Amino acid sequence: MTLQLNYGNAVTGDQRFERPELQDRLMRTLDHSAGVKMFGLRRIGKSTLRLYATEQLETQGRPVTAIDGQGLQSLSDFLARLFTAMPKGEGFMNKALGLVSKGPAQVALQAVAQGTGHQDAVLSAYWQLVSAAIRKALESDTAKPILVIDEFTYLIGNLLKRPEGAQDVDKLLAAMREWRAGGMTMLLTGSIGLTALARTHGVNVEHLNDLQPFTVPELTQEEAREFVRQATRSSEGRWTAVHTKEFFAQSDILYPCFLVRGLLQLGVDNPPEPTDFARIFEDYVRSDLHEDFYGQFNRRFMAYKGLPNDEQERLILPALKAIFEADEPVSQDALMCEPPFTRVDLAVALGMLHEDGFIQPRERPGGERFWRSGSSLASAWWRRSRLA
Numbered sequence: 001m002t003l004q005l006n007y008g009n010a011v012t013g014d015q016r017f018e019r020p021e022l023q024d025r026l027m028r029t030l031d032h033s034a035g036v037k038m039f040g041l042r043r044i045g046k047s048t049l050r051l052y053a054t055e056q057l058e059t060q061g062r063p064v065t066a067i068d069g070q071g072l073q074s075l076s077d078f079l080a081r082l083f084t085a086m087p088k089g090e091g092f093m094n095k096a097l098g099l100v101s102k103g104p105a106q107v108a109l110q111a112v113a114q115g116t117g118h119q120d121a122v123l124s125a126y127w128q129l130v131s132a133a134i135r136k137a138l139e140s141d142t143a144k145p146i147l148v149i150d151e152f153t154y155l156i157g158n159l160l161k162r163p164e165g166a167q168d169v170d171k172l173l174a175a176m177r178e179w180r181a182g183g184m185t186m187l188l189t190g191s192i193g194l195t196a197l198a199r200t201h202g203v204n205v206e207h208l209n210d211l212q213p214f215t216v217p218e219l220t221q222e223e224a225r226e227f228v229r230q231a232t233r234s235s236e237g238r239w240t241a242v243h244t245k246e247f248f249a250q251s252d253i254l255y256p257c258f259l260v261r262g263l264l265q266l267g268v269d270n271p272p273e274p275t276d277f278a279r280i281f282e283d284y285v286r287s288d289l290h291e292d293f294y295g296q297f298n299r300r301f302m303a304y305k306g307l308p309n310d311e312q313e314r315l316i317l318p319a320l321k322a323i324f325e326a327d328e329p330v331s332q333d334a335l336m337c338e339p340p341f342t343r344v345d346l347a348v349a350l351g352m353l354h355e356d357g358f359i360q361p362r363e364r365p366g367g368e369r370f371w372r373s374g375s376s377l378a379s380a381w382w383r384r385s386r387l388a
Helices: 020-031 046-059 075-085 092-099 104-114 120-125 127-140 152-160 165-181 194-201 221-231 241-250 256-266 274-306 308-324 343-355 376-385
Strands: 035-039 064-068 146-150 185-190 359-363 369-373
Touching (some): 020 046, 035 046, 046 146, 046 185, 064 075, 092 127, 127 165, 146 152, 152 165, 152 185, 165 185, 221 241, 221 256, 241 274, 256 274, 274 376, 308 369, 308 376, 343 359, 369 376
Parallel strands (some): 035 185, 146 185
Antiparallel strands (some): 359 369
16 A cells, blocks of 8 residues: 555545554553543644544444544533534433433533533532433443543643633543543543643642553654655655665654655655755755744743742753753653652652653663653754753
């Protein structure tokens, strides 16, 4: 199969480069856990992987409900979207309606389900009753649904902008954990990490601890070469081994979007001479892509200014400096932690940096954890940022 290049959106079919090991690991995790939380930078392949998972689950005949959290502003917005996205008929949401006691709670939930308007304050006040009814409906339903929420962090951020936002976030996260206990599997994704947002607003996200974190890495060298081989098959020999060698001399980032952008700018059917690759990459590939990704890292780092106790300067920056400037992975035990911060604060901060794509862990037998750069892109950002 010739890989059809497409830049900018989630891809499927002959536009998707298959990553069997990564895809199988995601499906195994979904099949044998309460679910997955997958946060990370934009354009690293999360949406394509999420789409793959949805396709596989639907092929297996499992009921999948997928919603986008980005435009949802309240608990009632969330429930309304959930009702709309659920398959019609005798599903568990209809069972939930029947389990809610008569009165304001049932009226509010019926209004949400029918799309006839609702009062956020009423639904928020009776949220516990509604949530419990959904849990009971799940327990009595043999076809356990899989809930996929894209841009979940935006939903949480939107809730936090409301007067009772922190309370509503806690209600939602606690309810979702109860639903998972009732059999609902979840896949939560987002282009912004949740931990930093929660710490900034003093929100407890321990309700998500039963979800398994999942990271989308760069392609390996072998995968990247296979990617280029599939993408250049249509050249009928005009793309040569010399072109491939020079392409990888210029492509220092191995996320699929970088390879796609480079190949599209070069043109695979009638590629220019390899001696022209350096100029094309300098003018049309790196300048735009690097700026986009560096901007994402910059915004994440700047957001840490909202953390308490000057955490950005006194805890996060020293940890980043130690990790990025080391030649080998750095033991967590070797990282400095000055008062008023504890080793627990450090562990939480490192988890946040991992979630935001700056660093990634390895853990050896006995529990010793080591940290290294999250990607070649993160290392390039650190060199350019000149933060220390």
